[in-house]
Amino acid sequence: MSGRRLVVVGASLAGLRAVEAARKSGFDGSVVLIGAEPHLPYDRPPLSKAFLDGAGLPAFRTEEVLRDELGVRLVLGAPATALDTAARVVTAGEREFGYDALVIATGAAARTLPGTGGLTGVHTLRTRDDALAVRSALDDGARTVVVGAGFIGSEVASAARKRGLDVTIVEALPTPLVRAVGETMGRACGALHARNGTDLRCGTGVAAVEGDGRVERVRLTDGTVLPADLVVAGIGAVPATGWLAGAGLSLDDGVVCDETLFTGAPGVYAAGDVARWHNPAFGRHMRLEHWTSAAEQGATAARNALDPANAKPYSTVPYFWSDWYDSRIQFVGVPATEEVRVVDGDPGGDRFVALYREGDRLAGALTLNGQTQIMKYRALIMRGASWADGLEFADRRRSALETA
C-alpha cells in the first residue's frame, strides 16, 4: 500500500483528526497537511471561553509529534488555491501536491461587518489571532459591543462581564438564537444576559461603526449611539469553499457529500464545518459547526478516502455546548419547530430541559445546566425514540427525583 499519497487541506480539528485516523488505520503512504494559518492545529472552543478569562492558548499536538510520530509533512501558512479533480492535484500558490486520497477540511470563516475594514478595535472571533486581539482589548478594560447574539458573541459578553466591563449585545432579530434553538428557548437563553448585567438589544441593527482610525462608537438603526472601544462581530461563519471554484464539486453552503462524506470526485472526501453531508440519523443533508462532528467526520473522511470500497456512513445526533456566565447550555439533535415542551425546570430560571418534536419523533433536547440529563436524550434520539418515549422518560426522571 505504500507509495500512496493522502493530502488533507485545512489544518484544524477535522484535518488533524484525519491525519491521525489515517495513521491509526495503518496507512503508511505519505501524508501532507496543508493549512492557511501559520499555526499548528489548535482547538477553537476555548478561544471564546477559558482563553478570554486568562488561560493559555489551546494546543493539540506538538510539531515533533506531528512530524516524527505521525509522519506528517506540514505545509502551513499556505492556503490551497485550486483543486484539479481530474489530474488529482491540489495547488497552494506556486506549489502542487498530487494525491490519491484527499480530505477537504477547510472549515468556515467568520462573517465580517461590512464597512469596518480600516478600523482598529473591530474583530471577529474565529482564529487564535482574533482571540489574542479580543483578549488584549478586554485586558485594557474596553467598553464592548458585541454584534449578534449567537453563541460565540454571547460567550464574549460573558467574558467581558466576568471582568466587570460594560457590554452591549446588538441583535437584528427580535429574538436571539432562533435558528439554533427556536423562538421560545432563544428567549429563555437570552434572558441570561439581562440577569448577568449584559445589555441585550434585540430587533435593532447596526447602522454604522464609527471612529477615527480606531473604533469610537456604534450607531444603531434605532438612532442609539453606543460608545465602544471593542466591537466583536459574532454574525456567523461561511464555509471556506472559495478555493474550490472551478473544481467541479457540488457547492451549496458547503461541499455537498453523500452519507460517507464522499464528494463525488474520485478519492475526494470532506469533513467538518465545510461539509454538507447526508446524515442518515435524520435522513437529510446538514452542515454543522460543532466540535464533536468535525472531529468525528475528520476521522471518518480519512478512513473512507483511503478505503473507498469499504466506506462507512457517518450518522450522528448533532451535539454542541456553550458556556455563558456560570451556566452551560447544551443541545442535541435538531431544533424542530413543531412543538417545544419544557419537561423539567423553569425556562425563566437557571435550570431547564426542553424537548423538540418533529412529527411523532423526539428530534432534539436543550438543557440549561442539565449536564446529567442531556446525553440520555441524545441516546434516545439516536435510537429513533418517539415523542411519547421522550415525554415518558422525562416523567420517570422527574418522579424518581421527587421520591429520592
Add this chain to the structure above:
Amino acid sequence: MKIIVDRSACTGLGICESLAPNCFEVDDAGDLILLTETVSDEDLDGVRQAIEGCPTEALRLEP
C-alpha cells in the same frame, strides 16, 4: 482494562456518556462519575470511542 480520568482536564461535556453509557455518567454538578472501575469486553469499543471523542483528552485506559 481500567479507565483513568484526568479530573483537571475534564469539563463534564458528557460525550463519553453518550458513547459508553455503561461506564460514564455526568452528574448534575457537571462532574464525571465512573460507573465502573474496570471495563468489560463489550464496553471496550465504546470506551475507546469515548477516549477519542473527549474534547479535553481527559480519558485513558490502563491495563
